[in-house]
Amino acid sequence: MTSDKLTFYTNKGCPYAQRVAIALKALNLPHDHVEIDLDNKPEWYPKINPETKVPALAINDTILTESLVIAEYLLEQYPSTLYPTTPLARAQTRFFITLFTDKVNAKTGALQWSGVFGPALDDLKKDQLVKELFAGVRQVNSWLSANSGAGPFATGEKPGFADVALGPFLLRLPVFTAITGVEIPEGVEYDRFHQWVRAVQEWDAAKDTFPGVEVIVGRVQEKIAKVKTAQAQ
Numbered sequence: 001m002t003s004d005k006l007t008f009y010t011n012k013g014c015p016y017a018q019r020v021a022i023a024l025k026a027l028n029l030p031h032d033h034v035e036i037d038l039d040n041k042p043e044w045y046p047k048i049n050p051e052t053k054v055p056a057l058a059i060n061d062t063i064l065t066e067s068l069v070i071a072e073y074l075l076e077q078y079p080s081t082l083y084p085t086t087p088l089a090r091a092q093t094r095f096f097i098t099l100f101t102d103k104v105n106a107k108t109g110a111l112q113w114s115g116v117f118g119p120a121l122d123d124l125k126k127d128q129l130v131k132e133l134f135a136g137v138r139q140v141n142s143w144l145s146a147n148s149g150a151g152p153f154a155t156g157e158k159p160g161f162a163d164v165a166l167g168p169f170l171l172r173l174p175v176f177t178a179i180t181g182v183e184i185p186e187g188v189e190y191d192r193f194h195q196w197v198r199a200v201q202e203w204d205a206a207k208d209t210f211p212g213v214e215v216i217v218g219r220v221q222e223k224i225a226k227v228k229t230a231q232a233q
């Protein structure tokens with residue numbers, strides 16, 4: 001429990017904001033929820049976050065922004081089994097978060113948002129990125145096999161910091177497949193990765209803060225259509 005007043009500025013579709021939502025839920029922290037319409041942001045929002053992005057978290061009168069910073073603050077401030085107990089374990093977890101972000105998330109993002117947020121990729125570049133993505137997943141699979149015993153979570157039997165940070169992106173892999181048609185392969189080099197995805201999909205704190213694959217696919221398609229229409233004008 002906390003005596004601090006927590007106010008969470010979020011948008012339910014945002015994976016970064018979901019990191020904080022997962023932490024708040026898993027730690028059972030009471031808070032006020034302020035949903036920000038990203039297509040029509042309130043005129044007062046820059047006072048909360050000058051970047052006008054979600055998430056932001058007010059702790060009494062102090063405002064934190066950047067999802068990883070907020071999530072880690074919460075895990076550190078409110079002790080639980082989620083936060084690694086030694087500096088070395090924390091460093092290893094941060095390494096894994098970076099590995100996944102660079103080798104997997106950056107690739108799925110570039111493919112899913114080709115021509116929308118990033119440059120439009122030709123087929124050759126897409127094929128190259130798919131190869132890099134699969135290689136990245138195999139690297140993540142190796143790290144999991146070497147560092148988390150039998151799993152099923154990123155750093156062991158129970159969910160932890162890495163699952164809070166990366167869970168939103170694992171939940172959105174079916175969205176990525178629906179939009180791009182690219183599916184992560186099966187097989188021994190990918191088994192531990194899929195086991196991790198399934199564990200996060202069944203974890204209450206992740207499940208209960210996710211609007212669902214269809215809802216997110218709909219939002220992504222809407223966004224793509226909107227940007228393409230604007231580009232055509």
Ligand SMILES: N[C@@H](CCC(=O)N[C@@H](CS)C(=O)NCC(=O)O)C(=O)O
Pocket residue numbers: 013014015016017038052053054055065066067068
């Ligand atoms: N690095 C930021 C990224 C947050 C972010 O990109 N949020 C998006 C929604 S998913 C946003 O607020 N976009 C609104 C905008 O860019 O105007 C974090 O981790 O908190």
